[in-house]
């Protein structure tokens with residue numbers, strides 16, 4: 001926490017947890033999709049469902065999906081922008097097991113066929129936690145430059161990916177590995193201390209056994 | 221930030237001969253690894269965003285729930301007609317606090333200070349002070365450092381969220397931050413800043429967080445007013461030489477203890493206090509339809 005967590009952030013109201021946090025969740029999901037979204041379903045859990053409409057949680061999530069940041073004055077009109085972008089929207093109530101009261105399950109379909117189910121929680125003060133990706137439990141905050149690597153669960157991939165990052169002289173702050181069962185699809189999440197150059201990210205996709213790479217930069 | 225108490229900030233200020241605000245500026249430079257200019261510019265940006273948010277108020281807008289809106293404009297008319305008992309200075313502060321609280325509820329852009337719910341307190345007194353006393357922007361920015369440092373100490377020693385400490389932690393903290401900043405602006409030194417913080421926070425000790433229908437609207441918008449007006453009174457008392465029997469750090473500790481003891485129903489759950497009144501329940505049920 002620093003002085004500008006106290007005076008700041010500059011944000012669209014009314015609530016850092018129900019609005020700003022929701023924008024960030026949508027934003028991360030939109031980036032993970034990496035292609036225009038055709039259909040977005042928002043399952044709202046707990047307080048997100050109970051007070052979400054009044055707090056603009058639904059509009060905030062959609063704004064984030066469209067790439068808006070928490071201080072974007074277009075957030076209240078995000079449904080209109082989504083319509084113009086041809087995005088179909090639906091919000092409904094869900095009961096997620098053992099979830100934080102401010103949680104959402106986003107079910108997204110891209111125009112090029114990508115599907116993503118992401119659950120995330122808004123922890124307060126605009127901070128978030130991504131709790132699962134396509135059913136695999138995760139735990140990252142998207143506050144650092146973050147690499148999300150989907151890969152086959154086979155030997156050597158972790159080493160290859162971390163070596164490629166080390167090559168760029170970037171320190172890995174935290175690394176997590178998730179998989180369903182041995183030999184299936186796995187997800188590797190690397191939170192880094194510095195930004196990873198675009199070419200390095202592209203090189204990662206070429207590693208044998210890597211099926212998808214998403215990079216969340218803190219600069220955009 | 222490295223400071224855990226007001227006393228520590230004052231000690232560094234006294235031993236280095238640097239004013240209160242500059243001690244915090246130096247700390248920010250160290251913490252975020254930025255230059256003096258970068259730190260100053262970022263705080264200046266926050267001040268300008270507050271000005272912008274104040275100017276962007278829409279007097280016709282109402283919140284999605286319909287519970288709040290248009291009162292800032294109502295107050296403005298009243299003050300401009302010369303009717304305000306509290307005079308034009310306090311009248312303007314009330315008007316601006318309402319406006320910012322309503323803008324927040326109407327999904328407009330604000331500066332959380334320290335939270336979105338309490339975003340009207342600091343800008344309402346700071347902008348009005350600058351207007352009334354023709355203070356240079358640089359001084360306003362310095363006062364924001366003072367306010368931010370106070371908020372930081374409160375956040376580290378106690379809390380600044382209604383969900384953890386009740387409204388005393390949100391509007392109470394904002395009021396203490398504003399009071400310290402105002403005391404500095406009005407010529408106070410370290411002693412006066414600390415006294416203003418202590419008095420402002422004491423006055424809101426025990427305030428519960430009880431938003432109707434769980435929305436940051438009722439009573440939040442109007443609580444910004446009491447946070448702001450209380451800050452002016454506390455700063456005036458402090459600069460007049462009135463001291464607080466209980467020092468600021470101990471008041472902050474007391475706020476923490478009270479917040480911990482406060483039942484959950486009174487910490488942003490929308491289950492107790494005003495939210496549980498017949499009118500509050502009715503408003504919630506109307507929204508659920």
Ligand code: SF4
Nearest residue numbers: 337382387390429440
């Ligand atoms: S009542 Fe609760 S939500 Fe409203 S301003 Fe106070 S702390 Fe924030």
